Every structure is written in C-alpha cells, then in structure tokens.
Amino acid sequence: MAGSIFGTIFQISTWGESHGKGVGVTVDGCPAGLPLSESDIQQWLDRRKPGQSKFTTQRKEADQAEILSGVFEGKTTGTPIAIMVRNTDQRSRDYSEIASYYRPGHADYTFDRKYGFRDYRGGGRSSGRETIGRVAGGAVAMQLLKAVGIDLFAYTKEIGGIQADPEKFSREAIMENAVYMPDMDEAKKAEEFLEQCMKEQDSAGGIIECVIRNVPAGLGDPVFEKLDAKLAAAVFSIGAVKGFEVGDGFAAARARGSENNDSFCINNIKKTNHAGGILGGISDGSDIVFRAAIKPTPSISAVQETVNRDGEEISISIKGRHDPVIVPRAVVVVEAMAALTMADALLMGMGSRVDMVKEVYSR
Amino acid sequence: MAGSIFGTIFQISTWGESHGKGVGVTVDGCPAGLPLSESDIQQWLDRRKPGQSKFTTQRKEADQAEILSGVFEGKTTGTPIAIMVRNTDQRSRDYSEIASYYRPGHADYTFDRKYGFRDYRGGGRSSGRETIGRVAGGAVAMQLLKAVGIDLFAYTKEIGGIQADPEKFSREAIMENAVYMPDMDEAKKAEEFLEQCMKEQDSAGGIIECVIRNVPAGLGDPVFEKLDAKLAAAVFSIGAVKGFEVGDGFAAARARGSENNDSFCINNIKKTNHAGGILGGISDGSDIVFRAAIKPTPSISAVQETVNRDGEEISISIKGRHDPVIVPRAVVVVEAMAALTMADALLMGMGSRVDMVKEVYSR
C-alpha cells in the first residue's frame, strides 16, 4: 500500500522511472485461459507512445513490450504476468540544474519532502512514463472485459475549452485525428488552438470522456467500494487529473430531482441516463459514462518563478521534450485505469449471491 | 472488500440499515493514548441528525452514540473502538408498495440485481442512515488530526446554482444558517430557493467544499495511492456524490499552463494554490481544497414513472420523510470521509524515510 499496487483480485504492481533501465508491470489474479500475446499489449502502448503527433514529446522510444511470465501456449496461466519495456532514449545530459530547483506544477518538491531526496532525471517515478505499466496492465484487463462482452473506450471531450459536439459524435473519428476527438471539426479547431499554445510557449488542458457498454448490472459494492468511487480513485491516480464526474456530474448539482432522476421502463432500461450507469454505487446495466479533467502540462518553456533547494527565489525556463497538452496521450491511460477497475469489479462480484457460489462449486 | 470497510491502518468497518436495530462502526488502528469520549462523537452526529431544520427529514432519531470498547480511562487503548447508535423511530408501516417497485435515482433496482432481493424498509443499507457509522468513525479521526494540529472543515459552496461568495467567506457563518453556507446572504437565498422546491414537490442538489489546513508536506503516495485519489474515492463513496475536484478542478482543464502553475516562493509557500495543496499525489503543505457535487434528493413527491418488480410500467409518488436537499446534512459526512482519509495517510506515511524508522525504534 505504498502506491504502486492497484486492485484487489485483479491486481497490478508497476515499477520504473523515466530515466532508469525500464518500466513495467506485473498483473496478478488474471483468470487462466485468456488469449494474450505481446501484440495485444503493444497496440495499447503504441497509443501512448511519444512521437505520434506534433503535440507529443519528440522523445524517441520504441516502448516495446516483452511478456516475461504468466502466458503459456498463447493463454494466461492464472499466475503473474510480468511485462517489461526497456527505456532506450535516456539522453545523457546534465541534470544538475533540474536537480537544484522545484518545477512549478510538478512533484519535485513533494518528493523531496516525502523521501528526503529524489531521482530527478526526467521526473523519475513521477514522470508520465510511469503510465506504461498501467497501460500494459490495462491491456490485459481489456482482454478480460472483451471475453465477457464489455466494450470500453475513451476520447477527448474538450481541449482548451473547445468541445466535441455530441451531435456529431463519431467513434471512428477518434482514431483519425491527432487529439483523439470523436468530432473531426472540433478536433481541427483544437489542433489550431494547440499550435497557438506552442507558439506562445504555453500549454493546455482538457477533458476526457469514457464510455463503458454492455456492463452487467450488479457490479460494485455498497458504501465504500462503490463502483463510481473505485473509478474515481483509479482515474484520479493519473498524474494530471484534477476532476472526475459520473453521468451528469457537476451539472447534477444544479438540476432538480424531477429532472435528474432517470425513470425505469420496460426491460429495466432507463429512459435517460443522468446517473451515468451507476446507482447506489452498483452498475445498473446502462452505459457507464464518466469524465476526467486534465490540467495543462506543467512543463512550459515560458519563464516561471520558483525556488531552488536552498530556498532562494529564481526564474526558470524549462527546456526539453514536453507535450503542449497531455490529454490525447492520456486517453489510453484513462481507458487502462477504467479497464483495470472493471476487471477487478467483475472478479470481486462473482460471489454476491449464495446461489452463484453453489453453482460454481457444483460444476 | 465487500464494501463496508475503509482504510488501511486507520480502518473503519460500518454496519446497519435504516430500519434495523441500529447502525454502527468499529474503528481499528487508532493510535493509543488519544482522548476520546462519547460527547466527542456526539457533537459530529448531531450535525447530521434529522430534524435540525425544515430542510431535513422530520424523522425523529436521538442518534445517541454509545462507545462499546477501545476506550479506557478516557483514552483510546489502540484496540478496536466500537460505537453503536440504536434506531428508535422505525415506524411500523406498510412497506409492500415500496417493496414492489424501483424508485428512480435509488439503489432499489441495483441491489435487487446484485443480491437477488433487498431489505426495502427505508432503503435498507443504501439509506442515508448508513452515514452515521462514517460520521462516528470520522469523529475519532478528527481527534487524531487535532492532536497533530490539522484543521479540517467543510461547508456548502452552492445549492441549486446559488453560490457562496468567496469574498464574503465567514467561517463562523457556517454554523449559523440552516444550509451551512459561509455567507449569510447567499444562505438566505438558498433557503428561499429550497422552500420553493418543497412547494413544487421537487428537490435540489449542490456543491460542498472542504478545506484542510496545516497538513504536513509529504502525505500520500505516488502512482495509485495519491492523496487526491484517496480523497476522491472517500468522498465519491458518499451516496449522492456525482463529481469531485481538487483545487481548480474542472476549471484547470480550461486554463493555460502559465496560469495554472503555482510558483514556489520563499519558505516553500506557493504564491497561488490552483493545485489545491497536492502535487504528484503528495501534500505540499498548502491548504488542501476540494469540492463534491451532490445530486438532488431522488425521493420527491411529484409523480414519476418507473417499473415494478414484475416489469410493468407504473406511476408513483413517493411519500414519507425526505430531505428536499441533502447537501447541508452531507457537509459533516464529507468532513468525516476527509478526516478518515487524512488519518490513514498520516499513519501510512510515517515510514517513508529510513531515518524516520530508525528514530522511532531507537527511542
């Protein structure tokens, strides 16, 4: 419980720093018999890989996944699946400057306070490269969700205030623009906005939306282990997330009960889905819909004020390879965290009724 | 991990239903030697007790806390602190109607899907009475926070779109109006709005803000156990919460990096606090600030459409004792969940450096 382990039955344990030997994940508790290959994982890693567009860092990393254990004859064995990605582009450069001060918006200062010192090379453990472990683990979770028919995907809902229009939603569009928006027109505007940000040596934030379809009703537990509470923790554990909402979210706080309640109708389908697919912390069978607010990249080349380790005030300008926006690359990370949460909820929920327990053990 | 246990070292385990014999909590892992009496707990329970204003259910409950174990000679002993509140006003009424259908916005349907049946009396375990256990446990956590100098409080930021004005913030005002707003003028408007809601047989939602002061830097863990992720899960586990944000939250998604970054200055105080006191998941020593969006009470007396257990569409009008808004009563529940999270983070964070470990064991 020191930070790098996630989940209760379907558990991942991640490791690795930006400029260490590599990054990786061990998945424990994945059911046996699930088809899994390195390419199943690679396709997810490729979506977060740097260098995919002009809006991502130009650091060159192959981010090639190697499965080290837990798969035999193309299927998971039920034992830990270790996956490793070697770091290749650890530029040998002089870190003495970055080591000496605290970058605004980064974890430099808090790591020093917590641990007494830090691996300052490229942000160390607090670097975005840490998410490789999540995404590789999430790729395994996705295979499990697929096996039970659950469809999970995310996309950029908004960048710098420019919102994808729900009326023009196209799932295919998501993969066809550099910002992963489901609306080509707004995506184009967002790209123009980002180019402007880059010119101004500034950065932008945005909102990611995630949709989970074909979820069995009954997942999640009452009180502290509500499915939305677990999704909240999962998504809020991603570095730059500052807000999380389910269904109508903050807008629900301004609605009346008569507007916000979703009527049930025949076949237990709800007429509306203001709740976002979860009632009382338990999935109701409708689409689960949530959004995450992502702050603007804190690394900007514009001049900023800060202090150094000696407590002196200084002016800095952060050089190096940084994304003007991390929203597009974070889309697959949100998917990964949601998939991990859902996979665990599936396994945790199997024994909620005594008849289910009897059935499984009478086979 | 079936829902009713929260925390890792400072752990609570809650129990009880709306119309069962009572509700309660067991606190395990509280350090020994902390002063604790029943009145320390009662003062927090009294703030969530029904019948405090016209905006809360008129159910009559004494909500009297009884400490059953774990306190000796006025101090915690380090062993489990069991606290019980007997239910007294379980009106004997006919529940056959409510048992037969699914109330929109409630957990009736999802409990039936998960468990096969439900204790339908007053919502059973999904009733707001469940929060008594949290608040009693939170009261113990508050004693621990107080012992290390942490100051934690929450208030109503907004009801039905009416916002407390930050310029007119008064901490004293919070306890002086029925809606727990830190601004008497807006509180009055909110009360008028709620009266209108009641006349229209409707309900309202709102936003609660929580501030935590004097937090030592270094609490929380990187990656999955970020302090904000834990607060998110804690607060999202409260029944009606639909959104959660830290610092600037969703507004950060629309800001530029140059605006959103907080510059460090002398004594490591930040010039601004857009981050809300947490960087990289670890407390930075500034005030922690977060907000929770609360949906409108789903129980309204206006006519609604739904289905019954036989799958037939019906019209219903919910009678009984319900709050037109749960925001004011939820304030203390938000405080409790935040206090529990902080208490656990304090205990989890003691061994982050080897010199701290050596120091404690060389005494």
Place this chain on the structure above:
Amino acid sequence: MAGSIFGTIFQISTWGESHGKGVGVTVDGCPAGLPLSESDIQQWLDRRKPGQSKFTTQRKEADQAEILSGVFEGKTTGTPIAIMVRNTDQRSRDYSEIASYYRPGHADYTFDRKYGFRDYRGGGRSSGRETIGRVAGGAVAMQLLKAVGIDLFAYTKEIGGIQADPEKFSREAIMENAVYMPDMDEAKKAEEFLEQCMKEQDSAGGIIECVIRNVPAGLGDPVFEKLDAKLAAAVFSIGAVKGFEVGDGFAAARARGSENNDSFCINNIKKTNHAGGILGGISDGSDIVFRAAIKPTPSISAVQETVNRDGEEISISIKGRHDPVIVPRAVVVVEAMAALTMADALLMGMGSRVDMVKEVYSR
C-alpha cells in the same frame, strides 16, 4: 490492518474487551440469500461459553448473541452482519494489583510496550473473551460452507500428552465428554489428569485436530496465499497457539520422499493423505487435516516470579476464574478460524478461470 480485521472478501471485524460493555463482530462480504438466525450463531457460542464443565472458568456469562443488521426475512442480505454479545458478569473488584505487574505468559507487558498503557481488567483485549467475535463470525462462515456441502469439525487430539487413539475415533464421542475428545477412554484419562493439575494449582496444554471434508479441489492460491499458509495464520492468531502442522506435519520432516508422497489413483483420489489435502498450497479434494498446539493456561494460582511496572522483582499468585486447560474451549475457536478461512477461499477462488467468469456473467 491493525489486527482486528480478517479475510479479503469474506471479512470479519471484531471488537471488545473482557470487562468492557460487550464483544462483537461485523461480517462483511457474506453472500446474500444464506439462511441465518440468532440460534445458528448461539449453538457455536454455547460451545465456548464459560461454565460448561469443571475445567472451565466459573465466570457466569449468558453470551447471548444479538444480530443487529444484515439479515432480512431470515436470510443474509449481502450487507454487513453485526452481532453483539453484552458482557454481564463484569465483577466489580479491585484491579489495582493486576494493573501493577506483568503476569508471566500473558500479554500485559507487550501491550504496555506497544500502547503505553493497557486496559488491565481481566486482560482487556487480550482476554479469551475476544474469541466470541471469531466464533460468531465463524458461525456465519459455517452456514456458507454447509451451503456448498463442506463438512468441517475439530476435536481435542491430545491433552497433557494423553492422545486420542485414531483407531477408536468416534465423531459422536466428541460432544459427549468434557474435553471434546473423539475417544471416550482417553477422554476419561485426560479428565483425571486435569483434576490432578487443578489440585497442584497448575495448568495443561494440548493439541487440537481439525478435519475439513468435501472440499472442492482448486481452493487456495500459489506462492503467498497458499491455503495452508492462510489456515496457519488463521489458527496461529488464536491466543495460545504455539504450533501448527498440516497432514503429517513435523513427522514429514523425518520421512523419506518414497514414504511421504501420496500416489494418485483412479478418480484422482489419493491412496494416502500424508499431505493433508493440500498440494502446492491448493486443495486437492482429499480431506484437509491440520493440528494446532495449545500452550498450558498461563494463569495459575501457584506462586510465580515476575516484575511490576516499576521494574521490581516480585512474587505473585494469580487468583480469580481461570481454566486449568483451554484446549476444550478452543476447539470451537479453531473451527471458527478454519471456517472463516475456507469461506474466504471459496469466494476468492470463483474467478480462477476465464470460463467461470464468462459463465457467471452470461446468466
């Protein structure tokens, strides 16, 4: 994780001290739909209740179980089952003496070192009364085991070196003698031995054996969560346990591989069961058999040397109500801990194969 919570899905949280208001347990994670009444619990509590024979303390306690939550219309609801037993015979006596020194073989000294002080009345949390919570929780677990056809029982194998003869094993005999031995002849000898101990103001220990039948093959997990490791922890958590062994146990350390290996035969039944029903930490479908070594009761009236809180050496003679042997009363506690472990293993093991997951969620 401060001591009083046990299990991962099927979890219990216990509380209470010897001379506080009562003792109790909350069971979380019990599947819904299991028949449960207070008498289902009471029959187990009655077996550990004081005053059942001349070999147990003459303290008078009704030990009456009250179910406070989690049961509706005679069945578990899936939500926490709180069970409480009020202490009734808390004699008002002078504890100043016992408060001042450390009883040999007891936890007085270690509690003081850990917590700085202790509830010294009757041993406080380290009293045997603490096991009431375990037994009540175990009674609920037993209901689940019964539902899937598992048969679990324990008995006294040995007291003061007097062993029940396996050749004369009679399950009926167990409940027909004061020491719960499955062999009436040796039981008689054990009783005579205990009477002699009492005359000599001394106490005795013994060995409890537990057998679990009709266990599905496949329970338990490799590496750290082996079923025998979990049983070991569960049983070793009982106050006076000093040893634990599975199958041939310590005798296996002296056997040859050719003797100790169990050959598989048709229908995957093993010809022998030296392994005690567990291979590689996973149940193999044979009977699970384990033994626990119980130390002699540390409270004896014979004179003993010790130190007081001021560090002075003194001589003491412990008065009061104490069992000359705790083995018979511990039998039901061993059963309870084994049942809790097996119930949790059943729920944890449901998702070990992807086809099981698909099956449960395609219903």
Place this chain on the structure above:
Amino acid sequence: MAGSIFGTIFQISTWGESHGKGVGVTVDGCPAGLPLSESDIQQWLDRRKPGQSKFTTQRKEADQAEILSGVFEGKTTGTPIAIMVRNTDQRSRDYSEIASYYRPGHADYTFDRKYGFRDYRGGGRSSGRETIGRVAGGAVAMQLLKAVGIDLFAYTKEIGGIQADPEKFSREAIMENAVYMPDMDEAKKAEEFLEQCMKEQDSAGGIIECVIRNVPAGLGDPVFEKLDAKLAAAVFSIGAVKGFEVGDGFAAARARGSENNDSFCINNIKKTNHAGGILGGISDGSDIVFRAAIKPTPSISAVQETVNRDGEEISISIKGRHDPVIVPRAVVVVEAMAALTMADALLMGMGSRVDMVKEVYSR
C-alpha cells in the same frame, strides 16, 4: 490477493516460472534512503543458487540479479525496486511425458484443477525457482532490519532425524558445511545420510530454525495480525513447509503452565524464553525463535504410482535435476520470508501511540 503479493506497507510482488524468461520481484514501500546495490542482493541469491553442493540440483544458473528501478545514487528512493533474474539454463527437452501425468507430492494436479491447464515445464510457477523473487525481496528487507539493528539468521536444525546439538551451536559453522547446520559433527552425519538417500533414489526432509535478535518490543498486533501468525503464514507459504512452531512449539502442548511460563525479571528480560519472543502476538524484546518442518523432496527417481490426465493408473520414475533434500537451500528462503515479515511489522507499528505520531510530524 491472487497469491503473488506479500505484505501491507513493505510489499513484494513476485513473478516467473521455472522455464520462462526469468523470475523477479518488485518491492514497494521500502523506506527511502536505504543503501542498496546489486551485490547486497546477490549474496543472498547465491545461497539458494543451484549447484552449490552435491545435494542440490546440478542445473546451471547464474541467477544474476539486475536492479531495474527504485535505486538512485546507491540508495533506495522510496519507489518500487524491481529486480530481475533471467533464466539461462532452460534445457530444450521433451515435456510431453511430464505434461501428461500428475507427479505425486507436486502441484501438477491441483494447478490443473484450479486453472484448467498448467505450464508443465519444470513445474512452472510451482517450481522452487519461484523463491528467487522472495529471496531478492528478502535481501532488501534485510537491509532495513540491519539499519535498525535487528539480526536475523536461520540454519538447518535437523535432517532425516539427525539434529544439530544446541550445546555445540556455532554460528560460524553454519556457512562451513553443505547442509548449513550450526554443528559440524551432526552436519557430517547428515551428509552421510543424504548420500545414502541418493543411492536409494530417495529423498529426505528436515527442520529449519530461525532466530531474530534485537527486536524492539511492541511489534505485531493483537488478534488476527499477531506477529507469530504473520510469521506462520510467511513461512508456510514456502513450498515444502508442513509445520511451523514458535518457541517451545508442540512441546509446549505437553508442558505444565508452571514450566512453560517465562518469569519476567529486572530490565524486563525474561528468565527463560519458552514463548519464543512473542507474547499475545507482540514481540517482547527477547529473541524470536521459530522452526519450520520441510517435507522430503517429492521428485525421486524411484518408481512411483500415479495417474495420467486421462485418469489411467501408471508407473513413473522422475528423471532430471532434483535436490535429494531441499532443506539447505530453503534456509535462505526462510530467512527471506522472516525478514519481509519483520520489515512490514516495523513499518506497520510506527503509529501505535499518539505520541509517536505527534513526534514524527512535529519534526
């Protein structure tokens, strides 16, 4: 909680199979600032490496540890420490025979029943190679224990009934004989006995004893998280362990209270240590002493009866590289599991008193 994660704050997550790409461990929760190098780990791995004596498998493995993360400038950073050992001697051989039947005393059958199939090459995850992860993780834990002055070591107490004589105990001797006994004379007899076993195509078991010195009083928690219960689980999770006892263990079951109680004396040192350093589940400051019973190696070349996957009875003779006794190589594994347990107990115990919490946070 699917088996390969151990600990609460000081946590390890292990992975790897006998004939996969490698084996490894990730240590999370290790305090920052602890000196750690690959050679600190290698020295422990070398003690369990095959080929060290004629009594161990002749498989050739360098078992070279590579630290992949979590160490910076020679010290732990507080973030996950990933350690990997590549498998090098995975002989390409025909596994079709071993895949077809169930070896007596092994986990082949139970893995098939749990997971539906298994990685049968060299035992897969149930191979002794799995312990490399434990030992590497244990090496890190040992560094932490050393930092607070705790001294932990184990040795072979008995092989095939031949016992090291406590009167002739020599700590230096342990590393000077092939069976790691603290008594050169009995070690010689044990070696002769093992040679006889090998000639007879048979195998032997034995008993390992572990001693932990300079343990602070107050570690471990009451009720379910007793220090001895945690050590029991830790040690019982090692593949071939069939029994575990603390202090006098099973012999205590045959002693009288007057014999078994340890009198406290001046300076709170006990006159005797029948209890093995733990009272009421909490360390008392004396040496912690426990023993583990190890069964004879199940892989023997003598002919055995078993069944194949088709349920037919067959005779087999297991060829290949196997240890006639695993006790000597298991010594370091017992040390590793004990060290991991103690490291976690140290970190978990820091907040047992409110004054300790205040002290740490007032720095």
